[in-house]
Amino acid sequence: MLQLPQKLRNVVEQFSKLPGVGGKSAQRHALFLSQFTEVELSEFSLVIKELKNLQKCSDCGLYLDEETCLICSSEKRKSSKTLCVVEGMTDCLAIEASDQYFGLYHILGGVLNPLLGIGPDELGLGRLRDRVNSDDIDTVILAVTPSVEGDATCAYLKEDLGSSVSVDRIGFGIPMGGSFEYLDPLTIMKALENRKRM
Numbered sequence: 001m002l003q004l005p006q007k008l009r010n011v012v013e014q015f016s017k018l019p020g021v022g023g024k025s026a027q028r029h030a031l032f033l034s035q036f037t038e039v040e041l042s043e044f045s046l047v048i049k050e051l052k053n054l055q056k057c058s059d060c061g062l063y064l065d066e067e068t069c070l071i072c073s074s075e076k077r078k079s080s081k082t083l084c085v086v087e088g089m090t091d092c093l094a095i096e097a098s099d100q101y102f103g104l105y106h107i108l109g110g111v112l113n114p115l116l117g118i119g120p121d122e123l124g125l126g127r128l129r130d131r132v133n134s135d136d137i138d139t140v141i142l143a144v145t146p147s148v149e150g151d152a153t154c155a156y157l158k159e160d161l162g163s164s165v166s167v168d169r170i171g172f173g174i175p176m177g178g179s180f181e182y183l184d185p186l187t188i189m190k191a192l193e194n195r196k197r198m
């Protein structure tokens with residue numbers, strides 16, 4: 001059976017690690033890249049390598065270019081006393097695109113998953129609790145994907161954050177297992193409007 005040469009197979013293997021990229025797409029991408037010039041390949045690999053220097057806001061976890069996080073330092077957002085908890089930056093970008101939310105964010109970086117060894121410490125949930133207290137937050141909106149793990153994470157946070165803060169969960173209009181990045185702004189807007197107190 002005809003097989004790709006090792007150098008291409010190596011690239012296919014790397015692309016296959018990306019979410020939503022199957023074997024065939026990975027192969028197509030690898031073959032496409034093989035037509036790049038040396039300069040183009042250098043540029044391509046350099047920008048990926050630079051990701052290791054990516055900066056994160058130490059408060060919310062958003063990736064940034066500047067030293068200070070524009071969202072965390074915004075007086076308008078701070079005065080909302082509202083903190084929206086999301087799994088990743090793509091969720092945050094999708095919510096921002098809906099132009100319906102003007103509070104602060106907290107990026108979890110995942111959800112609780114005991115089978116994969118992801119517990120409260122791995123997600124830094126203690127840091128979230130500290131932040132809710134120190135930033136005088138009065139409403140926490142959990143914009144976490146509906147799934148077994150997502151539901152368990154929300155239940156944990158509700159318990160952990162205590163009764164001094166209102167904890168709302170986005171749910172309406174969001175399918176089970178549905179990721180925010182694929183939702184249209186109107187669905188996100190409705191989900192924010194129809195959130196439920198936990």
Ligand SMILES: [Zn+2]
Pocket residue numbers: 057058059060061062069070071072073
């Ligand atoms: Zn921030």
